[in-house]
Amino acid sequence: MTAVTQSQVKTSKLDWMVPASVAGFIVAYFGARILMKIPDLPRALYFAAALLPAPAFLWFLWSMARVQKHADELQRRIQLEALAIAWPLSLAIVMTVSLLQKAGFLGWEPMWVYLPSTYFVGLIWAVRRYQ
């Protein structure tokens, strides 16, 4: 029981890390885009700017892994079902947008922006299923 309680305490301590790391990634990503719009910088600085969001993303991956490690069986199942929905939905979006781009109906767009939304669609569906 003590070990379980400690695990739950660890989980609650980790709760803030996922949103914090996502916020860090968003700030770093848009910061990098602003830096890359500055003309005539040394090429090494553009390279550094492109890699600016990477540490925040690694932090996000680490915090998600820690949360999963301390999740209980239903929470893990919810995550699995969310991903099971997100994966084919992401594929459908990428394929459709790609074809629309090829057909000339859409210009170049960073498609990754749409992909996290499919995870949240899956997550909301899975959470509601067990409520």
Place this chain on the structure above:
Amino acid sequence: MKNRLRILRAERNWTQGDLAERLGVSRQTINAIETEKYDPSLPLAFDMARLFAMSIESIFDPYGDPNGSGTAKEEK
């Protein structure tokens, strides 16, 4: 799967949070099991049986007989 978890918990005046803490799971998990939206794993079912000092089949009825699980006897 039909189960008597809510009754057994109420008999002990435990909240869902109390039971969740004793079993090391989230309150959401207890609620999902009580509302029969989620069937627990075998290890969790064993933990529940141990906690209530009952057999697993006294708590869970896989055949969904609404009266079937009402005959449970506590193990001495």
